Amino acid sequence: MRIAMIGGGYVGLVSGACFAEFGTEVVIVETDRDKLDALRAGSIPIYEPGLDKIVSANTEAGRLTFTEDLASAIETVDAVFIAVGTPTRRGDGHADLTYVYEAARQIARHARTGLLVVTKSTVPVGTGREVARILRSERPDLAFSVASNPEFLREGNAIGDFMRPDRVIIGIDGTARDGGAHATALMRQLYRPLYLIETPIVMTDLETAELTKYAANAFLAMKVTFINEMADLCERLGGNIHDVARGMGLDQRIGRKFLHAGPGYGGSCFPKDTRALTAIARDAGAPSRLVETTVAVNEARKAAMAERVIALCGGSVHGKTIAVLGLTFKPDTDDMREASSLPLIHRLVEEGATIRAYDPEGMNAARPLLPGAVEYALSAQDAALGADALIVLTEWNVFRALAPARLLSAMRGRVIADFRNIWEPAAMREAGFSYHSIGRP
Template identity: 75%
Template sequence: MIGGGYVGLVSGACFAEFGTDVAIVEQDPHKLDALLNGRIPIYEPGLDAIVSKNTETGRLTFGNDLAAAIANADAVFIAVGTPTRRGDGHADLSYVYAATREIAKAAKNSLLIVTKSTVPVGTGRQVAQILKDERPDIEFSVASNPEFLREGSAIDDFMRPDRVIIGIDNTSPEQADRATEIMRELYRPLYLIEAPIVFTDLETAELTKYAANAFLAMKVTFINEMADLCEKVGANIHDVAKGMGLDRRINRRFLHAGPGYGGSCFPKDTRALTAIAQDAGMRSRLVETTIEINEARKSQMAERIIAAAGGSVHSKKIGVLGLTFKPDTDDMREAASLPILTRLCDEGAHIQAFDPEGMDAARPLLPEVIDYRQDALSAAEDVDILVILTEWNAFRAIDPKRLRETMRGDIIIDLRNIWKPESFRAAGFKYSSIGRP
């Protein structure tokens, strides 16, 4: 597994849990040092136990020697970063191609090379060409196996997936058969639980990943627009979402109104899909509009807070619960808190914030003036306004009466709809949420 980041570490650990010998290659010295010393550099529930168990059995190892790691390998997964390239929205494939060249140079015999990273359509073909150019003496097989891991539930997503997508380079029937055999063996435990495993071509596998994430991003954006409409006409977005979600063609997932999507996948992948479409000579108008609406929404949420403060947050003390883009992760990438809190600080607000896992990651990304607290009630202490930005379960159980005693002001802006309006209004709060009367 080339890359010990989120995708590589989770995938490698889960393959080891399946009984496969896995060597994870990580070049970042700080991350590698943590892994070698039993520290998990990311927060993901259950990951530490699986990593510990499989390192103890010897099925999972870490190092920075790529040649040694692939010496006896049947398959090599590329799980390096593919961030958005500056200026054009395309995925930056420099790390993927660099890893491909290193694998080619170090290879001693035939290998199956699998892209686990999210990569644009055509990347697998380019990987195959690089391998051929670098090592014409070796016949490589190439496959695409995109990940569908949700941060916070990645272990379950890998072990009990909705589906596994595997794209095989069918240029050579013999190599394609070998690649298919290896991938079937790697995922053999999933056949026992009858998880759907879809074999297809490289291009289809690569596009499926982007199409799935773009569709979910549109679903989130749609329900956010419906929440805004609910506020205009007096409807309740919770009941609207429930009524929609009970339709099996739609289903309930991702129908939760909020301040806009973020994270490592949706923003990056929607931008990349629009770039892929443009390169193909067309436009993906739905996805383009989704991106525009989502970006605007975060500014609108800041405006909502300012309006609730009477038109100005200057010198106001604002408590913030939650910083990460979603609960059960420490990931701050594209989190709604970043533009919202930056705007509030620029407007002169004094922010004191708490997040169960994300504060270390948040510090270098947010204004230095933010005061980070040790718990939720401390973040609410003597504040004029309390804002909910991430729906951590621990926040749901906060007693409204105790919160009222802790706060100086009486304004709560719940951007995740985690509390019952009637309970907090009964406690004396001016409570507002998303899409609810």
């Protein structure tokens, strides 16, 4: 089987490389010349553990290729996946589908009969129908099929999520002339390696598949926001959020995942998808109050983190040097999108602080997003040198191993705001720090 993937970004590159690992011939279409040149040269433009090895192996085997020529890419493929960006549209929270619909138009111009067009991007309900309408409008003579196959890839664990997923969601256009039989057969063939390991594969309609992705991410965002509010309550009442989360997570109806208190969720999915779902629900006349509140509470929480730091520093950070460990929204990625570090650092700089930051992978991506008052350190220890206070914003494993005594000797001040709870409070206080974490006594 041979497929094309339009978009060499996070979703397109990971999905394309993993399909190639399954034995499928994959061509990735990327119009960004710099990114395309990098991919052809064997350089991965994003940080994702294990991705470089899979890309390299399948490129060498001839199963994975890269091009900017969409016409040649889809000449002989059985299916083409749309994996372009769907950023939040300015002003109303909806997903911007400009790139999706432009991809559909280009596909229509060059498609051969019998082509299956699959949306892999996260798209609102109705997008698959609109893609089909565009294809019919551009090429009334074209026989084609449409499907929705949303991705559920966690940054930092995307390879495992694709190769050993909890489930695969496939939405088929049942209104097609053949009732969706052609699309169903192709998608089952494509995912045959996962059928063999008995992965649950949910076959449904377009609208349900599109909505499932938003519903899943919104629910997980609500779990994160809920445990953050419980952490605030623990701080007021003397409880321990780690034990609360463990006690909750052992209930199989709730589960342990996404119950880690912190400075608020970020990244490429949760902020964008929760905003989009609230817009979809509002337009449909069935507003989602829970998700709307989740969005508002999370934004307020990220803004409040800077105020916590200012209070811990005696009410002012003017003229002080603040060490920041971790910039990305989570470990094992270089993604800075909606990272909690951004509003916090901007606020501290506005208040006159000098920031010295270190992140194992995210500093290049952070530079254009942060003000000139930010200095970038060579290591975590270097960031702490002469600092009046230190903040932990991303739970990279390398930070967990830092010796308290070495931090103490490097820093000028004694304040630590551990917003990821990576250290034990008793040990840090015994070392001589004024240590503050999230939701722990």
